Amino acid sequence: MSDLISSAAVLGAGGLAVASLVASITVLAADPLPPDTTYRPLPTRPFSAVKADDEAQKPKVMQRQSGLLNERYDLANRPIAGVMMSGGKKPVQGGVRVKLAGGATWDGLGKLSPDEIRQRNLLPEGFKPLPHVKHATGGQVFPTLQIDEINRLEQRDLRRFDVDFDLPDHVTPEFPPPIFLTTHGELGDVSRGQLLSIRNFYEIMNGIVTPVQMEGLRLLLTPFPQEEFNITEDRKVALPSLGVACLDCHSNFHTNAAFHLTPDIRPQAARFRLDTVSLRGMFNQQIHGSKRSLRSIEDFTEFEQRTAYFNGDHVSAARKGVNLPDRASQVAMMAQMQNIIDFPPAPKLDPVGHLDPMRATPQELAGEKLFMGKARCAQCHIPQTGFMDQQMHDLKLERFYKVGSTRNDFAEMPDGPIKTFTLRGIKDSPPYLHDGRLMTLADTVEFFNLVLQLKLNPPEKDQLVAYLLTL
Structure with missing residues (x-):
């Protein structure tokens, strides 16, 4: 048995004016927690x-x-061949697992503006906050x-x-x-x-x-x-x-x-x-x-x-x-x-967080160049300071979708400012983002490629993942 509690959310031109959060929130009788x-x-x-x-x-x-x-998501078990987490007991999952809306492609999506993606409702559901x-x-x-x-x-x-x-x-x-x-x-x-x-x-x-x-x-x-x-x-x-x-x-x-x-x-x-x-x-x-x-x-x-x-x-x-x-x-x-817990070893990195060209592969080195440049990762994930910047940032993902709908009793609201997490040892830490909405590193590359409008091509995305696996 459940009680249906309705409230209204009003969208303003410049953002969200919330009168009383979100329509049609179902609260189970065993958990009598009104939404307000x-x-x-x-x-x-x-x-x-x-x-x-x-x-x-x-x-x-x-x-x-x-x-x-x-x-x-595609939640199949498809590890990257030969790539293990730092303890050597578990393989790292590979490939993009976020599903696209019917008919969409990653390349085509990357060419659209945030307004076009929002108006056509094309933002992948897996990029939205996870309930x-x-x-x-x-x-x-x-x-x-x-x-x-x-x-x-x-x-x-x-x-x-x-x-x-x-x-x-x-x-x-x-x-x-x-x-x-x-x-x-x-x-x-x-x-x-x-x-x-x-x-x-x-x-x-x-x-x-x-x-x-x-x-x-x-x-x-x-x-x-x-x-x-x-x-x-x-x-x-x-x-x-x-x-x-x-x-x-x-x-x-x-x-x-x-x-x-x-x-x-x-x-x-x-x-x-x-x-x-x-x-x-x-x-x-x-x-x-x-x-x-x-x-x-x-x-x-x-x-x-x-x-x-x-x-x-x-x-x-x-x-x-x-x-x-x-x-x-x-x-x-x-x-x-x-304060004495260290990152896992990263044998291909030098003491200031850059790849050693004598140890890294050409693909990894190409990924590092993208990380520092076109992909804009190093603007927040600074190698010399532990691949973070001690700041909070708002990606404003709500540019890409209509805020205010409810999924599984969760009101999809803007994320707001979130702190920069370190990327050292990142292959050991799936799922990704603060709410675990992304299953693989390939998903995170696609996410930031879209959100930051980077226009990376498929080889560049692969190079970036290869680099992240070295950290």
């Missing part, structure tokens, strides 16, 4: 009834998301590999009863990912092929990190209450839960493609999906959070525990058991550990 509220309402139904409804609705919820994904698997509810969703391994190691259950992870394993990062340290480059992967958890971290890292870093690591691996994983009656796990740990999403300080909704926007329908970012190279980053522009890893760590764990609702946090780490004796130690 700031705070999450307290549960009004017994946990057993909500759980039973959620479980009954789950097949339809997953079928709806699967339909959207298959409409937008959460259950957008009206939102919350953390973990991939099966992470769920199973944490259950094996800690007997702690990260499996939700209302939704499952929605992307196939082959378009997600290697699991578990390797760990590289700035303090011990000679050791290579220090994870020993294992997923760090509260049960094994001391044995794995003892003698490698300092006491301060070890304490920071312990805190990063300690589960604390989170909006969907806690002891209250509105949780989304079958049994009362200790919560989640920072490294449940940032597996081995990288990413496992777990996702949730940004805590920084209201109403619910406008909150965009947020893919877990890697923590590699944190020592070189001075801006944190896709939207929040937090200026230190300490600020970010503290903010995550206080509000982001609870979908940005500190009122809910107080009720469920917020963890308030001490800035001096705990947050600082967590930051010390995060």
Whole structure:
């Protein structure tokens, strides 16, 4: 049973004037969250009834998301021959996976103006923001590999009863990912092929990190209450839960493609999906959070525990058991550990981030030339500063499509300014963009070729992908 809540969005000539967000937003009865509220309402139904409804609705919820994904993408398992992620256990997927509208071609699309693409409704659906698997509810969703391994190691259950992870394993990062340290480059992967958890971290890292870093690591691996994983009656796990740990999403300080909704926007329908970012190279980053522009890893760590764990609702946090780490004796130690996580080796790059012509292929060198020039990548992804610029940028994708429609309860709103993410080790971090809407590096090249009107030809696109794989 569902309630239909209607509101109106009004388009203005210069952008969007929102009276009350988006028409025809369906809110499931098990998740009574009106689209215009700031705070999450307290549960009004017994946990057993909500759980039973959620479980009954789950097949339809997953079928709806699967339909959207298959409409937008080719999700076949087609790796690039001989190209592996940094741990050597998982191949990198190749080819453009975003589907074009009927009759369109990438070359033809690249010749059209943004106005022509918008008026003819030709922007590929896969280039638009990607909805959460259950957008009206939102919350953390973990991939099966992470769920199973944490259950094996800690007997702690990260499996939700209302939704499952929605992307196939082959378009997600290697699991578990390797760990590289700035303090011990000679050791290579220090994870020993294992997923760090509260049960094994001391044995794995003892003698490698300092006491301060070890304490920071312990805190990063300690589960604390989170909006969907806690002891209250509105949780989304079958049994009362200790919560989640920072490294449940940032597996081995990288990413496992777990996702949730940004805590920084209201109403619910406008909150965009947020893919877990890697923590590699944190020592070189001075801006944190896709939207929040937090200026230190300490600020970010503290903010995550206080509000982001609870979908940005500190009122809910107080009720469920917020963890308030001490800035001096705990947050600082967590930051010390995060700041020694290095990028994976890139043997073809010199010390300032340029290809060594003695090691790179002609195709890779041609890709680097495009990266620095015609493709305009280096304007934001500066090699000398870790392939980022410590800034936020608005690509204004809404130039290419009519803003305001709703897909799977998600209001397709402008992305707005998003921070520049590093490209070092980028082959290890699918899916791409802040919400994981692009499955491969070839997709990202097509995306930026269109959005920035670069007019790259097919050989140039291939050269650019070849270069990105060296980073």
